[in-house]
Amino acid sequence: MNNYSPYRSFPIVSNDKRVFNFCEIMREITVYAPATIANIVCGFDCLGFALDAPCDEMTLRLIDEKTVVIKHLDAFELPLEAEQNVAGKAVLVLLEAVEENIGFTIEITKNIKPGSGIGSSSASAVGAVVAANKLLGDRFSSRELAEFALAGEFVASKARHADNVAPCLFGGFTLVRSTNPLDIVELEFPPLFVTVIHPQIEIKTSEARKILPTEISLKSAIQAWSNLGALVAALSKGDYALIARSLEDFIVEPIRKKMIPKFDEIKSESLQAGALGGGIAGSGPSIFMLSETLETARTVENAMRVVYSATAIDFNIYVTQINAEGVRIAEK
Amino acid sequence: MNNYSPYRSFPIVSNDKRVFNFCEIMREITVYAPATIANIVCGFDCLGFALDAPCDEMTLRLIDEKTVVIKHLDAFELPLEAEQNVAGKAVLVLLEAVEENIGFTIEITKNIKPGSGIGSSSASAVGAVVAANKLLGDRFSSRELAEFALAGEFVASKARHADNVAPCLFGGFTLVRSTNPLDIVELEFPPLFVTVIHPQIEIKTSEARKILPTEISLKSAIQAWSNLGALVAALSKGDYALIARSLEDFIVEPIRKKMIPKFDEIKSESLQAGALGGGIAGSGPSIFMLSETLETARTVENAMRVVYSATAIDFNIYVTQINAEGVRIAEK
Numbered sequence: 001m002n003n004y005s006p007y008r009s010f011p012i013v014s015n016d017k018r019v020f021n022f023c024e025i026m027r028e029i030t031v032y033a034p035a036t037i038a039n040i041v042c043g044f045d046c047l048g049f050a051l052d053a054p055c056d057e058m059t060l061r062l063i064d065e066k067t068v069v070i071k072h073l074d075a076f077e078l079p080l081e082a083e084q085n086v087a088g089k090a091v092l093v094l095l096e097a098v099e100e101n102i103g104f105t106i107e108i109t110k111n112i113k114p115g116s117g118i119g120s121s122s123a124s125a126v127g128a129v130v131a132a133n134k135l136l137g138d139r140f141s142s143r144e145l146a147e148f149a150l151a152g153e154f155v156a157s158k159a160r161h162a163d164n165v166a167p168c169l170f171g172g173f174t175l176v177r178s179t180n181p182l183d184i185v186e187l188e189f190p191p192l193f194v195t196v197i198h199p200q201i202e203i204k205t206s207e208a209r210k211i212l213p214t215e216i217s218l219k220s221a222i223q224a225w226s227n228l229g230a231l232v233a234a235l236s237k238g239d240y241a242l243i244a245r246s247l248e249d250f251i252v253e254p255i256r257k258k259m260i261p262k263f264d265e266i267k268s269e270s271l272q273a274g275a276l277g278g279g280i281a282g283s284g285p286s287i288f289m290l291s292e293t294l295e296t297a298r299t300v301e302n303a304m305r306v307v308y309s310a311t312a313i314d315f316n317i318y319v320t321q322i323n324a325e326g327v328r329i330a331e332k
Numbered sequence: 333m334n335n336y337s338p339y340r341s342f343p344i345v346s347n348d349k350r351v352f353n354f355c356e357i358m359r360e361i362t363v364y365a366p367a368t369i370a371n372i373v374c375g376f377d378c379l380g381f382a383l384d385a386p387c388d389e390m391t392l393r394l395i396d397e398k399t400v401v402i403k404h405l406d407a408f409e410l411p412l413e414a415e416q417n418v419a420g421k422a423v424l425v426l427l428e429a430v431e432e433n434i435g436f437t438i439e440i441t442k443n444i445k446p447g448s449g450i451g452s453s454s455a456s457a458v459g460a461v462v463a464a465n466k467l468l469g470d471r472f473s474s475r476e477l478a479e480f481a482l483a484g485e486f487v488a489s490k491a492r493h494a495d496n497v498a499p500c501l502f503g504g505f506t507l508v509r510s511t512n513p514l515d516i517v518e519l520e521f522p523p524l525f526v527t528v529i530h531p532q533i534e535i536k537t538s539e540a541r542k543i544l545p546t547e548i549s550l551k552s553a554i555q556a557w558s559n560l561g562a563l564v565a566a567l568s569k570g571d572y573a574l575i576a577r578s579l580e581d582f583i584v585e586p587i588r589k590k591m592i593p594k595f596d597e598i599k600s601e602s603l604q605a606g607a608l609g610g611g612i613a614g615s616g617p618s619i620f621m622l623s624e625t626l627e628t629a630r631t632v633e634n635a636m637r638v639v640y641s642a643t644a645i646d647f648n649i650y651v652t653q654i655n656a657e658g659v660r661i662a663e664k
Contacts (some may be wrong), residue, residue, distance in 0.1 A: 217546060218544060
């Protein structure tokens with residue numbers, strides 16, 4: 001991924017259309033595509049970050065036929081037909097831009113549960129196109145890869161949102177300034193630890209979208225953009241107290257939190273335990289909290305565990321940190 | 333102003349309540365309070381910056397009576413009664429927090445025309461309280477000074493908005509995350525040059541506020557906060573191309589620009605001349621444009637001059653740069 005540089009923003013034009021020679025390059029690659037969290041409190045529909053764990057594992061092999069063959073090594077019963085599979089569709093769209101008569105087999109072990117709200121489909125799409133691009137000698141720009149991944153993710157979400165694709169591709173915190181044309185900004189950020197609780201209930205993204213208002217008050221919009229501007233500045237300065245003060249959402253959270261049992265309790269107990277702040281991961285049902293230290297993130301984990309142990313709902317909790325790298329290529 | 337540090341954000345608690353001794357300190361001071369521009373395109377009601385010019389000049393003298401005496405050396409016919417005068421009111425509120433039986437005479441030469449949209453009343457309020465605080469041995473914190481200035485500005489604007497007060501006090505770009513409680517964020521920014529045209533027409537801030545919608549679409553709000561987040565990141569990185577792309581406003585500008593003759597022409601000709609972008613200064617009637625170099629800012633000036641010379645409206649144009657310092661104390 002030598003054409004990725006930190007803190008760069010789109011648009012990027014690929015000037016790396018090297019002559020492709022099969023003989024010189026590898027024919028198999030394994031990548032790890034991280035979970036991501038979008039809709040970061042005051043950054044609804046634009047701000048996201050990547051997690052160190054969990055990651056999907058994907059192995060791609062070059063084949064001499066213009067096709068994509070999917071194999072899932074997990075138990076999520078995702079579609080195996082390439083056109084219906086997020087990773088498959090993304091790579092099919094990538095192949096449309098490839099002249100040679102080549103294709104890929106894609107072996108996927110999903111560790112990010114679909115529907116958990118932490119970017120499962122983006123990981124599939126981004127991991128697949130990054131791996132394919134590597135096998136093709138890095139011929140596509142980051143922007144092109146993001147476009148291919150978006151086409152893949154559309155299969156699952158029926159929407160064009162780059163706020164999970166962007167952090168999965170670039171790592172760290174990313175802000176999608178515009179989706180059409182795609183304009184992704186990589187943000188500077190300090191060390192941050194993340195506690196994520198995933199209650200084992202289902203929330204459909206389409207349902208979560210339907211309950212949002214189409215109109216909001218100018219006053220609450222001003223409050224929201226003031227908080228987002230402050231959050232971006234706070235991340236850049238490493239001002240943890242300001243990060244905490246900026247993590248407010250009076251628009252989406254009050255509506256969507258009703259879909260997530262014990263949301264208010266999880267939040268108040270996490271803050272009590274020392275978390276800087278947090279909210280709904282994506283469109284839920286996962287809830288995330290940011291902390292300044294690993295120790296605090298673990299205290300937050302315990303607080304969350306106490307709250308959900310009093311319910312009949314199964315849950316997983318991850319304690320991890322912000323992943324600065326994005327999709328990672330496995331070392332041989 | 334040794335209690336000001338760059339890139340710090342509120343809240344700040346003053347811990348500098350030193351014992352005050354008249355004999356040790358000066359009794360007269362002159363300060364220059366800069367013009368400021370608020371409502372920076374996608375940063376409506378929160379983002380502002382300070383200009384190198386024009387500046388108001390104010391001389392304060394300590395007197396041994398708890399009163400404020402105003403003298404204006406300009407021709408703007410502003411109220412001379414301290415309670416009705418922005419600078420006077422700000423210092424009166426400051427004096428409420430002072431135990432000693434002291435007061436000030438304030439001699440004001442306003443170079444920032446009231447009603448021009450570039451923070452004339454904020455300059456009066458902030459200049460006066462910074463000067464008074466200096467004569468009192470720096471006993472108040474920046475946050476306290478901002479609060480006094482807001483109380484003064486209320487006399488003119490009948491509203492509590494800190495988006496001109498903040499950049500006048502701190503210099504540079506500031507973001508007001510919250511007005512109540514006051515939370516001001518100083519932003520990092522690269523060198524930027526500013527061209528401001530002030531058409532000699534009157535727009536009342538209260539009128540400019542009345543024509544705004546109370547509700548906006550969630551979609552346009554998302555677009556606005558994505559742009560503001562990107563602008564804050566772009567300023568921090570010194571990414572001029574991203575600054576240019578982020579300077580979009582689809583909410584306030586389309587409505588308020590109708591109050592300003594030739595707005596669209598000024599904007600399109602300025603962009604044509606190489607400006608990064610810009611928009612309405614405050615609630616108008618001034619229009620500002622940002623440029624990467626002084627040379628471009630001067631080309632923009634010429635372009636603006638051509639547009640307005642074809643009208644019957646008188647106008648002033650300033651070419652200046654971002655003022656990183658805020659209120660400046662005159663050297664003896």
